Amino acid sequence: MTIRPMDQLLPPEGVPLNFRIAGIGVRTAAQISDLLITGVGALALFLLTLALDIVTPGTAIAIASMLFFFIRIPYYAMSELIWNGQTIGKRLMKIKVVASDGQALTTQSLVVRNLMKEAEIFLPGTLLLTLDANQMVPSIISLLWIMAVLAVPLFNKRRRRLGDIIAGTYVIHLPKPVLLEDMSKATRQPVADEQKFRFLTHHLEHYGAFELQTLEGFLRASDRPKGPAAYKRHKETLAAIVDQIRRKIEYADPVRAQDQQAFLEAFYKAQRGYLEQRQLFGDKRADKYHAAQDDQA
């Protein structure tokens, strides 16, 4: 599991909300897609004016220089104003600029964070392309500068670049709500009617929330359609898990091969009900080591 940098924000309702901070990688990707989109767009427009042959060459050059001016600061500031903190590249990457106090984005903060882009991104970028190995001093100065600019977002928690700090903004992953099925509702009955899995308290004392949620992940994945090879592997994993659980909780009754899925689902439901009940009584069990921790305490 990767550690995702999160940022907590307390809305007036008093329920803290967690936002996932967008890292350097995804923001660079958004920046590159913006550069490509605007660059190709401006070039296409320019070629169109040339092809239509409605303007003199002098005016065409003027149009070109205006276009290439527009795709720098004005494009970013205006698209973020229109789409509430998203450029086209940011929309593609599903990231968004938000104000660090959680309030609405102001015009001036969006303008300033994009004005700083000139000094932070475009100028070092151009320098990098035009560096000359023969000129030592300018090369070293620009190298130091590029490193300083890159270091700013690396050394603060919210991955803010200088423009973000001045504007009081940062960039988050836009959360995507997907409502998955409740696994405790989807339990199927065992194939043989007479057999019904029963779990007693001493069966359910062993695991904690972490194991429960790992099992939940496995159950969700097992509903996905898969090919013959994957199906075989899935069956093997299933058998291994059932074996392991039965050994751990000392579940004596045999489980037939065709009932293994039903066994896991029944166990998930029983275990979840039990753990949730314990939690209501103030006994939160994070994982299977809860008993050892209680002893230490």
Add this chain to the structure above:
Amino acid sequence: MSDSDLIRSARFRQEREADWIKLSTLVDKAENQGMHRLSFQEARDLADLYRQATTSLSIAREISLDRGLLDYLEALTSRAYLSVYAPQQRLGGIIRRFLTSGGPRAMRASWRVLLLGFLCMAAGAVAGYFFYFDNPEWFYVFMPSELAGGRSPDASTDYLHAQLYGEEDGSGLGAFATYLFSHNTRIAIFVFGLGAFLCAPSILLTFYNGLILGVFFALHVDRNLGWDLFGWLSIHGVTELSAICIACAGGLKLGLAVLFPGNQTRASALRAAGHDAVKLAMIAAMMLVVAALLEGFGRQLVQDQSTRIAIGWGVGALWLLWFALGGRERS
């Protein structure tokens, strides 16, 4: 499956699921079409359902161990929070507010750094002037050749005179664009953006710009064309050079916030300074566009010396009036 068969957290979910899905569609609508497109009913529902969802989330964190449900509620509430508390700002009226109050107020509030910006440029100009009379060779050191356009201490006086009054190639829109994106606009953008790097780049760039001005002026004074150059520069230069100084002031404001944050942290000092600095930058951008218009059209059409001076300084006076009087509260 009957309700009694369900465990507690599943019942909790079943009772509220419909509301969550309704909230989800409302949030999608508010994000895609904007809050102002929602009907009264929908806007009220959005706020109501959002508050219910926060309650659900806070309960679910306590009673449910269903990872899928927790993730869903976290994402849904965060998203709904953004559309309730950080909606799209209305864009209408931004420009009018900036012109009538925001811009001039920011100028008046930052008169100290503005003074510093103009001082940098003036000091550079004076230094450049004396450098030239010390040794005209300095002209080649300071003046970028593409900016000089053949004007140098070796050029004849007639050539210099012709440059000031002659027809320039390219006119109208073409000339306008070339001037706008030429030397000075780039300088202005850098002067502002680099200010945050401890002021030094801004001061150096503005001083250097002043140096160029100084040696250029000294060259013409040397050939007794000083007054003519004054007219030639005045028509757009009053606006353009002021714009660079104002951009420099914006950059200085940021740099000073980094150097001397006072009792605040550097980040919050930068943020506070950014408020006015960005307005200075926008004013500088506006002035550069006007300067480019004057340079592209005005300088060709008006060949008369005193009219050039009158237009240049008249426009300058208008700017000053706007800064001094705009956005004052009526008492």
